Amino acid sequence: MTTQISRRHFLRALGAGGAATALAACGTLSDSRKTKGQVVVVGGGSGGATAAKYLKRFDPNLDVVLIEPIPRHYTCYGSNWYLGGLTRMDRLAQTFTVLRDTHGIQVIHDTVTAIDRDNHKVHLAGGDRLSYQKLVLSPGIDFRYDAVAGYGPEVAETIPHAWKAGPQTQTLRRQLEAMPDGGVFVMVVPGNPFRCPPGPYERASLVAHYFKQHKPRSKIIILDNKETFSKQGLFMDGWQQLYGNMIEWVPSSQGGQVEEVDAATRTVYADGGLTRFQADVLNFIPPQEAGRIAVESGLTGATGWCPVNQLTFESAMDPDIFIIGDASIAGQMPKSGHSANTQGKVAAAAIVRTMAGMEMLALSTVNTCYSLVGPEYGISIAAVYRYSDGEITGVPGSGGVSPADASLHFRRQEARYAQGWYDSITADIWG
Amino acid sequence: MRHHLLRLSGGALTLALAGLGLSQTATADVVSRGALMATTCYACHGTDGRSSGTIPSIYGYPTEIMVAQMLAFRDGTRPSTVMDRHATGYTDEEIRLIAEHFSTLR
Numbered sequence A: 001m002t003t004q005i006s007r008r009h010f011l012r013a014l015g016a017g018g019a020a021t022a023l024a025a026c027g028t029l030s031d032s033r034k035t036k037g038q039v040v041v042v043g044g045g046s047g048g049a050t051a052a053k054y055l056k057r058f059d060p061n062l063d064v065v066l067i068e069p070i071p072r073h074y075t076c077y078g079s080n081w082y083l084g085g086l087t088r089m090d091r092l093a094q095t096f097t098v099l100r101d102t103h104g105i106q107v108i109h110d111t112v113t114a115i116d117r118d119n120h121k122v123h124l125a126g127g128d129r130l131s132y133q134k135l136v137l138s139p140g141i142d143f144r145y146d147a148v149a150g151y152g153p154e155v156a157e158t159i160p161h162a163w164k165a166g167p168q169t170q171t172l173r174r175q176l177e178a179m180p181d182g183g184v185f186v187m188v189v190p191g192n193p194f195r196c197p198p199g200p201y202e203r204a205s206l207v208a209h210y211f212k213q214h215k216p217r218s219k220i221i222i223l224d225n226k227e228t229f230s231k232q233g234l235f236m237d238g239w240q241q242l243y244g245n246m247i248e249w250v251p252s253s254q255g256g257q258v259e260e261v262d263a264a265t266r267t268v269y270a271d272g273g274l275t276r277f278q279a280d281v282l283n284f285i286p287p288q289e290a291g292r293i294a295v296e297s298g299l300t301g302a303t304g305w306c307p308v309n310q311l312t313f314e315s316a317m318d319p320d321i322f323i324i325g326d327a328s329i330a331g332q333m334p335k336s337g338h339s340a341n342t343q344g345k346v347a348a349a350a351i352v353r354t355m356a357g358m359e360m361l362a363l364s365t366v367n368t369c370y371s372l373v374g375p376e377y378g379i380s381i382a383a384v385y386r387y388s389d390g391e392i393t394g395v396p397g398s399g400g401v402s403p404a405d406a407s408l409h410f411r412r413q414e415a416r417y418a419q420g421w422y423d424s425i426t427a428d429i430w431g
Numbered sequence B: 001m002r003h004h005l006l007r008l009s010g011g012a013l014t015l016a017l018a019g020l021g022l023s024q025t026a027t028a029d030v031v032s033r034g035a036l037m038a039t040t041c042y043a044c045h046g047t048d049g050r051s052s053g054t055i056p057s058i059y060g061y062p063t064e065i066m067v068a069q070m071l072a073f074r075d076g077t078r079p080s081t082v083m084d085r086h087a088t089g090y091t092d093e094e095i096r097l098i099a100e101h102f103s104t105l106r
């Protein structure tokens, strides 16, 4: 089946180039692909889909295969907007048609079950084996279910994490809808590092927006396994202005460090059992590590994340594997969709340049994370990152958060840009 | 769109050449420092600077105008929501390389 797709592409590409006569001399592509080098990209999320597209943009001659099990990728960004009732779930769905039909990437909907690093092959759940010359890995995160007693995959159906967008997000929304007015929504938030540092606080904000309209006597409690959080001053100001005292944030030193969950009663315990919170709806965001395939392939270090050369995103464990996105250790860059998008481009350029015998260039890149505190109230954190002396660090004197004393007009403008960012980045990745 | 077709036909041609056992070396030049740095702008301003949403397009901006705008963001003479926080992270040389790249997209 994969062969057919690629042949169709090949023919179309030749047709467009007016070079159809060359076809006869080529033999079959499926045969040549087995022997010829190709780049295989694992994961069609923010990092992987970008890498696949930009590999083709930088070198249309490359044979690029993208492996992603899920035909519709729901972006995590925007999933808090859905939870707050600002958008529909289908607006967050991204597909692979354009990558396949316009950019000439061979898309295979399957799961990589193993990476045979010695023989440069990936094994697919469907039984196929694919050779690679270079491999790009962007598997995102998996959860460390051993970290807190009582929370595991078996309870995730009733106590959703909703930290990978899709059915989990819908489960959480249904629970919020079913909750009576006056109920308590408890969020359990992990310590650093984790996917999307401002994400939990945007979620609390937009659930508060929903409660304010439909169940104004309800309460939100954030139990946080840290002492400070991203854009803290801006979030807390916005909460006060928009939602009064509806949101309560509990840092780790004051009972926020959850040690045990009783799923049956939706109760969480902190402080060695001294503090207890009972929730009507419980959102448990577990501590995280690199996606399982990276862990199982021996590409993670002691921290559970993947060490890479921060100039090229080449794995510290394997020069033919490039690891990008949340799974990688990328200096000071946060685990964000914007970072994953940038890293996909950097890895693509590094691969194309390496194959052409050229060294990789050191660059400056940006990250901007918008969050909505309310539908018309946006805030952002931005930074410029530069590679030097083996590490990616923020450029001193640049970046930072939105001004504390900004006007409501400014906040409205940033809320509009948050939507603009979504439209642009999703088109840049999957369009 | 025209740009796209040209790109595709270029790809088809090189694909065909590769099939014939000929090699092709020019493509790596595409990834110059300016071109690569410009890709970081695309996340907000759209691929090649063509935005489909609320953030302004910067596709095809003339070099000198973009350089002047970036310097104005950097020294605070042009107010902005976020561009001042970006512009302060770039050197004169980097701003020029990025601007030159955008001006070539026509």
Ligand SMILES: Cc1cc2nc3c(=O)[nH]c(=O)nc-3n(C[C@H](O)[C@H](O)[C@H](O)COP(=O)(O)OP(=O)(O)OC[C@H]3O[C@@H](n4cnc5c(N)ncnc54)[C@H](O)[C@@H]3O)c2cc1C
Pocket (backbone or CB within 6 Å): A042, A043, A044, A045, A046, A047, A048, A067, A068, A069, A070, A073, A075, A076, A077, A078, A079, A080, A110, A111, A112, A113, A138, A139, A140, A141, A162, A163, A164, A195, A196, A199, A200, A203, A291, A292, A293, A324, A325, A326, A327, A335, A336, A337, A338, A339, A340, A368, A369, A370, A371
């Ligand atoms: C609630 C929330 C809000 C967020 N908001 C923002 C925001 O506003 N801005 C922002 O920049 N970022 C945001 N993020 C973060 C952003 O979603 C992630 O940082 C980004 O998705 C990381 O990209 P990735 O490629 O590493 O992983 P993902 O996008 O998760 O992609 C990984 C892909 O790999 C696939 N995969 C995994 N294992 C295999 C395998 N073995 N074989 C084949 N495929 C596999 C998965 O199916 C998945 O599609 C948010 C995250 C959350 C949870």
